[in-house]
Amino acid sequence: MKKAGTMLVYAILIFLTVAWLTPTLGLLVSSFRPDNEVSATGWWTAATHPTESTFTLDNYRTVLGLPAPGQVIQRGRENINLLTAVVNTLAVAVPATVIPILIAAFAAYGFAWIRFPGRRWLFILTIGLMGVPLQVSLIPVLRDYIKIGLNGTYLGVWLAHTGFGLPLAVYLLYNYISTLPKDIFESAFIDGATHFTIFVRLILPLSAPALASFATFQFLWTWNDLLVPLVFLSSNQGSQVLTQRLLGLMGSFGQDWHLLTAGAFISLLLPLAVFFGLQRYFVRGLMAGSVKQ
Amino acid sequence: MxxxxxxxxxxxxxxxxxxxxxxxxxxxxxxxxxxxxxxxxxxxxxxxxxxxxxxxxxxxxxxxxxxxxxxxxxxxxxxxxxxxxxxxxxxxxxxxxxxxxxxxxxxxxxxxNYIYAFTSREMLLSFRNNFLFWLIFATLSSVIVGLVIAVMADRTNPLFEKICKAIIFMPMAISMVGASVIWRFMYEYRPAGASQIGLLNAIVVAFGGEPQAWLMQQPWNNLFLIVIMVWLQSGYAMVILSAAIKGVPVELNEAGRIDGASEVQLFFKITLPNIWGAVVTVATTIMLATLKIFDIVQSMTGGNFGTQVIANVQYTQMFRQFNYGRAAAVAIVLLLAVLPVMYYNLRQFNKRTEAF
Incomplete structure (x- = not known):
């Protein structure tokens, strides 16, 4: 009885795991199959009839805009050029991760270790806004951006991601920084160090685990987000990020599964690497703050 | 100087x-x-x-x-x-x-604008989809799947548990747009007789059924979109709940076993009450995400075929109709919908951390 129960548990888990993995596997396999095969037979044919299947890198070459010599690209597909989108996404996601962390770390230190009037209220204001839907901010912020010329710029998107990510960032970092032992910096104060040097020399290095937690979280968020770039980044193809381009490709080449799968896989590559590489930190961040999204 | x-x-x-x-x-x-x-x-x-x-x-x-x-x-x-x-x-x-x-x-x-937000056809449709389909089905399914996996994996070989959890958790790294490409391919429809390249229809046909255009079948297509959300979010529920389960003292279960309780009884009498706080946190977090759901609907159906949701109406009013008044009213409605859950979630949060 006991043994049968254990077997059942394993069977259910194996079934679920396979079910969870299959859609991504289908994407990966299809991205390496030539277009005539993708549109004629299911991707599982590659496993069931391996001798009749071929694999190619052409889909990736096409979507990245790096054709092999002599490769024929279908009409209208010459300028997909996702490489630019990868570059743009990096240009959005890296500062949109670092800037909020820096600003939030400063604020967390200020709230935790500097006495000043109104401290409590400002703290509640800062983190109490966690979870306010982005949609509420879009119109006023967009109007401001149009007025001051920030619309369609990287800076505008960084600041927007910073604004929407700050409450969680301050909250996570405050929890960490406020529990650092006081005597570490008391001796530094006696030596005449300023808050700024203490922050840079002591607090930032000591908070590395918390910073890494939020960084993984925010990087995945900014890399994967669609709404913020859709609203604040210009709609011309040269400056769009990967999620925008994928959405566009689904619209214009909805039946080109060989290209869509390759494009989608390109967009997954870095987040998956970050995710598996820094999973420990990511999970810690998830545990501490489950309100954002 | x-x-x-x-x-x-x-x-x-x-x-x-x-x-x-x-x-x-x-x-x-x-x-x-x-x-x-x-x-x-x-x-x-x-x-x-x-x-x-x-x-x-x-x-x-x-x-x-x-x-x-x-x-x-x-x-x-x-x-x-x-x-x-x-x-x-x-x-x-x-x-x-x-x-x-x-x-x-x-x-x-x-x-x-509020008359529009509360009486127009597309908003009423959105209310149905957000509150009936997304809020209930997406949240319940994600929490239940996450809980089942967390409880079961806890009883297996540690290496197996680790691999299993990593795979279920993986979609967390995938964007909703990327997930939409993945699932649109799963749902791909070809007329009967043609070779099906979407896995779901291939399975249906293999069992002698008729291929279906899953994304067009109202109102069930909402459920097919929700499957994507469950696929993405169950891993999150699993990770949080799994950590909570590992925090339940082993002695409690041991004592229960000695008293002759079955595994199912142990789960409902000991494990579940002990991790209830975590269940609530996970459920409210996913509820917030479902109320604000946008990316999946925008990339799967664009809100067509009866799958409209509040956040997509807001986006459409803002960038397709350029009606800022209506878009603002819809945003406020969204805020109102989210507020009770947010309040509850923040309070739960505060209980754990005393931040406020």
Whole structure:
């Protein structure tokens, strides 16, 4: 009885795991199959009839805009050029991760270790806004951006991601920084160090685990987000990020599964690497703050 | 020499600001390869912020101790507070005001936009989809799947548990747009008789059924979109709940077993009550995500075929219809829908951490 129960548990888990993995596997396999095969037979044919299947890198070459010599690209597909989108996404996601962390770390230190009037209220204001839907901010912020010329710029998107990510960032970092032992910096104060040097020399290095937690979280968020770039980044193809381009490709080449799968896989590559590489930190961040999204 | 320092530090800061602004204009308008622009932009953004913090702290240091005490807090918490006010606090008020004005924000129209938000066909449809389908099905399914996996995996070989959990958790790294490509391919439909390249229809046909255009079948297509959300979010539920389960003292289960309780009884009498707080946190978090759901609907159906949701109406009103008044009213409705869950979630949060 006991043994049968254990077997059942394993069977259910194996079934679920396979079910969870299959859609991504289908994407990966299809991205390496030539277009005539993708549109004629299911991707599982590659496993069931391996001798009749071929694999190619052409889909990736096409979507990245790096054709092999002599490769024929279908009409209208010459300028997909996702490489630019990868570059743009990096240009959005890296500062949109670092800037909020820096600003939030400063604020967390200020709230935790500097006495000043109104401290409590400002703290509640800062983190109490966690979870306010982005949609509420879009119109006023967009109007401001149009007025001051920030619309369609990287800076505008960084600041927007910073604004929407700050409450969680301050909250996570405050929890960490406020529990650092006081005597570490008391001796530094006696030596005449300023808050700024203490922050840079002591607090930032000591908070590395918390910073890494939020960084993984925010990087995945900014890399994967669609709404913020859709609203604040210009709609011309040269400056769009990967999620925008994928959405566009689904619209214009909805039946080109060989290209869509390759494009989608390109967009997954870095987040998956970050995710598996820094999973420990990511999970810690998830545990501490489950309100954002 | 001593008098020169304050002047010098102010001059330095002014110079840095000037350089940053000039290089901003150059980066925006200058002709260069996109990768170079991106690289320079990253350096400009990250480096510029660090530079400004350093220089500002330098300026603050020049003041007398009394002024320093007042200025140092501003240096540290000022930027964060200013950004939060500009991006979150004020917009809430400004959107509320905008919701009382017409499409261009010029003419006061009273509650007309709210009449639209509560009575129009697409909003009523969105309410049904958000509250009936997404809120209930997506949340329940994600929590249950996550819980089942967490409980079961806890009883298996540690290596097996690790691999199993990693795979279920993996979709968390995938964007909703990427997930939409993955699932649209799963749902791909070809007419009967043609070779099915979508896995779901291939399975249906293999069992002798008729292929279905899953995304067009109202109202069930909502459930097919929800499957994507469950696929993405179950891993999150699993990770949080699994950690909670591992925190339940082993002795409790041992004692129960000695008293002759079955595994199912143990789960409902011991495990579940002990992890209830975590279940609530996970459920409310996923509820918030479902109320705000946008990416999946926008990329799977664009809100067509009866799958409209509130956030997509908001986006459509803003960027397709350019009706700022209506878009603002819909945003306020979304805020109202989210508020009770948010309040509950934050309170739960506070209980654990005493942050407020």
């Amino acid at each position: 001593r008098q020169a320092r304050p002047i010098l530090s102010v001059l330095l800061t002014a110079a840095a600001l000037l350089v940053l602004m000039q290089s901003y204009i150059y980066l925006r308008d200058g002709q260069m390869a996109q990768w170079l622009r991106a690289l320079l932009a990253i350096i400009w953004g990250v480096g510029g912020l660090m530079l400004l913090f350093t220089l500002a702290s330098n300026v603050v240091e020049q003041f007398s101790p009394r002024w320093k005490r007042r200025l140092v807090p501003i240096l540290f918490v000022g930027p964060a507070v200013a950004i939060v006010i500009w991006y979150l606090a004020l917009p809430a008020v400004r959107t509320l005001v905008a919701s009382l004005y017409d499409a261009k924000g010029e003419q006061f129209v009273g509650l007309a």
